[in-house]
Amino acid sequence: MAWDILALDFGRGRDTSAGRARPARIVLLALVVALLPLRATAFPLGGDQTVLPAGTEFSEEALARPRELFHSEAMGGRKSYLVNLGDLAFNSPSILGGKARQAEMSCGTCHVNGASNPKLFVPGASSRPGTFDTTSLIFNARTFNSILDPVRIPSLRGARYLAPYGHDGRITSLRDFVYNVIVNEFSGPKPSDQVLDGLVAYINDIDFLPNPKLAPGGRLGTQASVEERRGEQLFFKPFPKQAELSCAGCHGPAGTFNDQFRHDVGSGGLVKTPTLLNANFNAPYFHDGRYDSYEQVVEHFDRVFDLDLSAQDTQDLVAYLNAVGDGERPFDKDGVVLRMKEVLELSSVLEVAIAAADTTVVSLAVTGVGAELRELTEHIPDIRNMTVGGKDERLAARAILKDLVLTLRRIDLEVAAGHIDEAMAEYRKFAQLVNFDVPVALKKAEPWSLFNSNVHQSHYTALGRMLPVTSRQSQ
Numbered sequence: 135m136a137w138d139i140l141a142l143d144f145g146r147g148r149d150t151s152a153g154r155a156r157p158a159r160i161v162l163l164a165l166v167v168a169l170l171p172l173r174a175t176a177f178p179l180g181g182d183q184t185v186l187p188a189g190t191e192f193s194e195e196a197l198a199r200p201r202e203l204f205h206s207e208a209m210g211g212r213k214s215y216l217v218n219l220g221d222l223a224f225n226s227p228s229i230l231g232g233k234a235r236q237a238e239m240s241c242g243t244c245h246v247n248g249a250s251n252p253k254l255f256v257p258g259a260s261s262r263p264g265t266f267d268t269t270s271l272i273f274n275a276r277t278f279n280s281i282l283d284p285v286r287i288p289s290l291r292g293a294r295y296l297a298p299y300g301h302d303g304r305i306t307s308l309r310d311f312v313y314n315v316i317v318n319e320f321s322g323p324k325p326s327d328q329v330l331d332g333l334v335a336y337i338n339d340i341d342f343l344p345n346p347k348l349a350p351g352g353r354l355g356t357q358a359s360v361e362e363r364r365g366e367q368l369f370f371k372p373f374p375k376q377a378e379l380s381c382a383g384c385h386g387p388a389g390t391f392n393d394q395f396r397h398d399v400g401s402g403g404l405v406k407t408p409t410l411l412n413a414n415f416n417a418p419y420f421h422d423g424r425y426d427s428y429e430q431v432v433e434h435f436d437r438v439f440d441l442d443l444s445a446q447d448t449q450d451l452v453a454y455l456n457a458v459g460d461g462e463r464p465f466d467k468d469g470v471v472l473r474m475k476e477v478l479e480l481s482s483v484l485e486v487a488i489a490a491a492d493t494t495v496v497s498l499a500v501t502g503v504g505a506e507l508r509e510l511t512e513h514i515p516d517i518r519n520m521t522v523g524g525k526d527e528r529l530a531a532r533a534i535l536k537d538l539v540l541t542l543r544r545i546d547l548e549v550a551a552g553h554i555d556e557a558m559a560e561y562r563k564f565a566q567l568v569n570f571d572v573p574v575a576l577k578k579a580e581p582w583s584l585f586n587s588n589v590h591q592s593h594y595t596a597l598g599r600m601l602p603v604t605s606r607q608s609q
């Protein structure tokens with residue numbers, strides 16, 4: 135059996151961190167230097183990164199991950215089987231086709247944890263970071279429209295309030311939109327009803343992050359500043375030249391700061407009104423990502439609708455937008471706790487799928503959770519060199535992760551052979567490990583892993599400095 139799934143492959147993440155270089159500490163540099171030779175020997179089984187244009191950036195190495203909040207959990211319940219299945223599919227390159235799959239791209243590459251990805255850049259398909267042309271030649275020749283017309287990658291938080299879908303609201307049903315993304319935009323195989331139901335349930339369960347600055351009804355709470363209050367008044371005020379219009383008329387605070395209609399606001403045709411909730415994390419702004427800041431957006435409306443705003447008015451509106459667009463604890467620190475929670479949730483679909491002898495879902499879960507475990511393993515260096523600390527802890531953590539992957543594979547084989555009881559017994563073993571032994575082992579190894587920001591930074595800094603550009607891009 136090939137050990138590809140556990141191949142240590144530190145070079146795989148696209149490295150663009152040269153600009154973030156800071157002096158590395160000597161001990162850490164030693165670790166990094168020790169890591170480098172592995173890059174050359176690592177076999178690229180995690181996905182062929184050369185299928186996308188040189189200079190492609192997914193920003194997968196970021197240590198801060200957008201926080202993902204689920205409606206079902208916020209209501210005090212648990213995510214359903216279908217939501218977990220959708221989460222799994224959302225993060226599985228295998229549901230997409232051709233190049234996306236080869237490059238290990240999934241829905242989650244662009245919509246990270248259901249939010250956006252302001253750093254994603256694919257030369258030839260992006261005009262600026264955070265945008266992407268869904269009708270470019272790269273992923274499907276059939277939808278290629280011969281023009282570079284990238285649009286901003288939207289956040290899917292609160293997606294159940296954001297129909298019709300697409301910046302131009304071209305598709306009313308979320309299910310139809312998702313089907314189109316898979317089959318047409320990314321040349322994937324026709325998804326099963328179950329997978330499609332799962333994706334829709336998952337996307338519909340992604341909530342806005344709560345915003346303590348807003349009272350029920352979307353009005354500012356009592357703690358709001360004078361500036362924010364003045365901004366709120368302007369937001370409701372009819373436009374001087376077109377009294378039927380106001381900011382609030384389209385971005386209704388009583389709802390989710392959008393009206394589910396399309397308007398021409400002088401940005402190039404009919405565009406659906408975006409929500410302003412959690413929008414502080416959604417830059418670049420407008421459908422094509424043309425603006426970096428709220429100032430620029432307000433200046434746009436001022437210019438197009440002749441609002442005659444004073445400098446103070448602009449500042450007040452911006453302060454108000456910042457208050458409305460906020461969200462509680464917007465990022466989670468990446469680390470073993472977060473990763474193990476994901477493994478636990480995603481693997482939970484196995485319990486139902488094994489009992490139902492559902493080989494398709496079992497395979498999806500085994501592949502998806504296996505990839506997650508491989509990534510986790512990649513974060514824990516396999517250096518036997520005595521000068522690098524935490525050797526025993528690191529090797530123990532890697533060993534137990536390997537054990538997990540083997541258990542997963544046995545589950546897949548047993549289900550495929552129709553041995554449901556045996557598969558279930560393996561699953562119990564897996565769940566036991568994931569719940570008890572694995573978190574302990576990983577916690578011990580974490581200080582020596584790439585989840586430690588010092589180790590992380592030195593690693594990427596050194597890669598940026600020491601490798602010639604061509605070798606970096608060809609990995």
Ligand code: HEC
Pocket residue numbers: 224239240241242243244245265266267268285286287288289290293296298299300301302308311312315316333337
């Ligand atoms: C390469 C980046 C990329 C990938 C991969 C990707 N998307 Fe998107 N997604 C986008 C962009 C860009 C848009 C905006 C399209 C538009 O406005 O026409 C979008 C829009 C959406 C929307 C509409 C949101 C709204 O408010 O209108 C949904 C839903 C969505 N994507 C789900 C998915 C799902 C599900 C997958 C995987 C099957 C996926 N996306 C994969 C970039 C991506």
Ligand code: HEC
Pocket residue numbers: 369379380381382383384385396397398399401402405406407408409410413416418419420421422428431432435436451455
């Ligand atoms: C006629 C309806 C309408 C009115 C009035 C309106 N907006 Fe908008 N707003 C839109 C639409 C449509 C877009 C998207 C434009 C695009 O993507 O090209 C938008 C985009 C925005 C964005 C960018 C959000 C993002 O995620 O890209 C902000 C911020 C915003 N509006 C704030 C305001 C403010 C402040 C006012 C009042 C000065 C206002 N809007 C008035 C419809 C409206």
